[in-house]
Amino acid sequence: MIDYIKSSDLYLEVLDKAEQKGYSLNLFSYSESSKKKLDKYGFQKVNFKERKIEIGIDKLVEHDKGAYFHELLHAKLFLEDYPQILRYPKIDLDGTIDYYLSEIGNISQHALIYPIMSELECNHSELDDRYLKQVLENTNLTYKGLGKFFRALELLEGSLRNKNKIEEFKDEILKKQPEEYKLFEKIEKIILAINDPLTMRNAIIKLIDVLEQYLKLSSEKDFFLKYLTRVPLISNNIILEDKADNFFYIEYFNEFADIFIMSKIDNHCCGFIDGSRTSKSDIQKMLNNYTVKQLKERLNI
């Protein structure tokens, strides 16, 4: 199958985009399925430092063209500058939070990936059927706190894969898990508004806010995810020539030497700056004097 995939238009397109950006593309299959969760039969990982994109497909599904196309489309979106959620490197986020952030990033891309797969007349219906079966079985479970957010994400993923199936069981789910179902409808609206990198950034930020609310409900603590996760700003030609301080402000905390570049549009972090190398006043001067384009180039945000 790998040879067949490597001769497909999609693979060649992704390879070409990767080469243009100086990334290598490595496609392989692996056998660890028993350890993996039900819905994880493949992955796409970007190693920014080594400029490598790795796509792994579980041997259990290596006969499935859809499994490869799915991961290739994740790589394609990355290469087309769709935003990723980057973590503040000096704090290890709790594993659960890290997992939810990855899911938010994934599901935002799935909003585009599944429709493209339908257009290419390529699916992974075997995987979808298995996934949907589990999602529907989980209607009998009781979720609390953050679990309700998990359930809403699961319903959303199910709906992106097969909307009719979730609709079919709507009444039952609504009766047993009303809060989860309403949350699913809310985040579905956010996700379905995605059609380009800018709308994806907006959706990711809104979902991180919802996650923060549920984390707070569960633990009565703030997690400050709007500072600890950065989503690079998506610029367009209009704002590039505008003054940087129309769009950004800085934030800093006594515990960290670093400076957080925040977007005025949505109050979410766009960049982490090493405060031991650049002072707050230098950054403030840049904001006052630079255009957005100059600031992006200088600070790599």
Ligand SMILES: [Zn+2]
């Ligand atoms: Zn995916």
